Amino acid sequence: MRADEPPRTLADSIRAAGLKVTAPRLAVLRVLDQAPHSTAERLFATVRAELPSTSLQAVYGVLAAFTAAGIAQKIEPAGSPALFERRVGDNHHHIVCTRCSAVHDVDCAVGQAPCLTPAHASGFAVHTAEVTYWGLCPDCQAATSASPSLLSAPAPLSNKGAR
Amino acid sequence: MRADEPPRTLADSIRAAGLKVTAPRLAVLRVLDQAPHSTAERLFATVRAELPSTSLQAVYGVLAAFTAAGIAQKIEPAGSPALFERRVGDNHHHIVCTRCSAVHDVDCAVGQAPCLTPAHASGFAVHTAEVTYWGLCPDCQAATSASPSLLSAPAPLSNKGAR
């Protein structure tokens, strides 16, 4: 279980979060590392390939535990199912392709906490600012400028790994 | 049809958008005006009170037509069903209460299009930046500071009108 790949550190970060180390958790964490911004369904499919007994509910359970423990994070871009990523704690943002739904990370634009202070917060005590950029990814820019008419958009909602 | 209230303009804006003026559409638009950031379900409940024959699907249909025509807009804060508002075209943002889910509008923080240029857009052609602030609304600040233990949070996901 350690001859081939990266592990050990994965187990450690799970343990460090106060969680029991289990096969499904290791698998989900590894896949999350390789393919950030994955849906639960996608993680399930990948995990299941190497650990066939895993259930979808287990994946949801693992993800819930990870996010509660702070070693993973959930993002929910409009129009798509929830995505998960390991990168957590640094307030970074996301850019989503409106054509193929690819998601990339974006570091804070200004300083460290941009936009954290809205002009008028209506008396709210703001503690987080979440920015989502929408646009066309390089691939889709090429695709649309090449043949603007043939809008053969690649399956919008399926989450394409953030290449 | 103009003696009592605001109307006339509602029908006009529907017509101006190239849509047929119908009772469900007028009703939805009026309610949307009175209670911005409403869910389809909530609009349905309110509309149905004055127009009992209206179906939920009709409301979804009306909202789809409105958003496609650009006279209404859909926002989808994480963890809550889609919300709709008439305010459209000015890129404003939203602040959501993490306790009661109340939503308020927030004008652009910096200039007119804040954060529109991320530090590194990974080659994306950005065309929109959407900011969601999360925090505690005044009511919930009062409630939690008064009795931090008695976390009697008022039904989180039901969308509380933005007072």
Added chain:
DNA sequence: CAGTTGTTTTGAGTCAATCAAAACAGCAGA
């Protein structure tokens, strides 16, 4: 190595939203 507690499996159910066909109603033209 046995117990306890936390995980996962299995199975059912919920909520929000979408799809499709048939009934219906605006609105433009006769």
Added chain:
DNA sequence: TCTGCTGTTTTGATTGACTCAAAACAACTG
């Protein structure tokens, strides 16, 4: 004013994403 075309709404079914709950199971503690 009436007729029809076309776009809307109703009715009813279905999907997708996620949650709940009970029972089987497996990590870690002692």
